[in-house]
Amino acid sequence: MRLHRNLCFAVIDGLTLIFNEGNYADKVIQQLLKRDKRWGSRDRGFVAETTYEIVRWKRLYAEIAEVKEPFDRDNLWRIFAVWATLKGIKLPDWKYFEHTPTRRIKGRFDELSQIRKYREAVPDWMDELGEKELGEELWTKELAALNEQADVxxxxxxxxxxxxxxxxxxxxxxxxxxxxxxxxxxxxxxxxxxxxxxxxxxxxxxxxQDASSQLVAEFLQVEPGMRVVDACAGAGGKALHLATLMENKGQVLALDIYGNKLNELKRRAKRNGAFNIETRTIESTKVIKKLYDKADRVLIDAPCSGLGVLRRNPDAKWKLEPEFLEKIKKTQQEILQQYSRMVKPGGKMVYATCSILPSENREQVDIFLTSEMGKEFTFARENIVYAHKSGFDGFYMALLEKKN
CATH class of the missing domain: 3.30.70.1170 (Sun protein; domain 3)
Incomplete structure (x- = not known):
């Protein structure tokens, strides 16, 4: 492969925005791909895939390049040289690549590949937490799978x-x-x-929509004519799936605290021909209270760490903080306590996350079931989806039934 200067510059510019300014990788790449109308699909593919790869392996490449954050442009070129060398790409005689120690790079890679946190490029705290919650063997396998490129x-x-x-x-x-x-x-x-x-x-x-995500709507066991609430609908991937499973009959109430996401869902629903979806922004608790005991089915696709979807969001590894995880677990329990009240007697509820951590998944369900509100529910079944077994995103879903 021959490196082209303008494509490499685009990658370096993108990495600057992602690493130093905290921008989201997918948004940065969308902008980069509009930079030059003359680029063909191969050029755009190079920019997107190279940027994502360097984001994914940031810790490993930075360690090999012996550079620390915040990265200046020279640092980023050194990281780029590590990526290219490990890919077997011949470096052109540009000033950025002068004195690149090719043999040392390969030696350092072999050395660091013996240590999981470098080999899989994750922060120390994440590596420790994953091992603590899943055990060494399962975490090692899962982490390797979460670093593979996601299928479309x-x-x-x-x-x-x-x-x-x-x-x-x-x-x-x-x-x-x-x-x-x-x-x-x-x-x-x-x-x-x-x-x-x-x-x-x-x-x-x-x-x-990833295959694992497609399992969630089906897990809710909806039928045409039901009243179904998607309580954390976002831009509505699962609400759209629910509408198809219900054959456009009945009602899908899509709720979210972000009105702009629900506007996106409206556009998607129109394109999909899904006419049984109604959106409501949660501006106060009144929205939820009005629905107490009214829904046949409630889906809680809860906000979470997103550790199960690192393959498609590799920059989340560097944005996630341990404090956020503690905060989100409190939010998950609050949502379970409040939103479960929308399920009518004899109805069903699914609690789902795109995380692989038991503390966000089964442990949350168990805490809920032992609470005053949770005593009205029984645990039916769960599906724990691991990336290394399924080949798709890591996901969790639990089906709970409300007593009559």
């Missing part, structure tokens, strides 16, 4: 098409997909591609 998974919108039809129309456009056993609505892209430009996406025939 589509969820077929059965309100508009079928899996077979979508497979065929995408195949005609040289977008080769395959079904995934055990995931009824999923198609996996065999090669990464920008599917958002297709007519099928614009016409709402599919959404991009």
């Amino acid at each position: 998974i589509l969820r077929v919108n059965t309100l508009q098409t079928t899996k077979e039809k979508l497979y065929a129309t995408l195949f005609d456009q040289n977008l080769d997909t395959e079904p995934i056993k055990g995931y009824p609505s999923a198609l996996k892209l065999k090669e990464r591609a920008n599917v958002f430009q297709t007519e099928e996406f614009k016409n709402g025939h599919f959404e991009v």
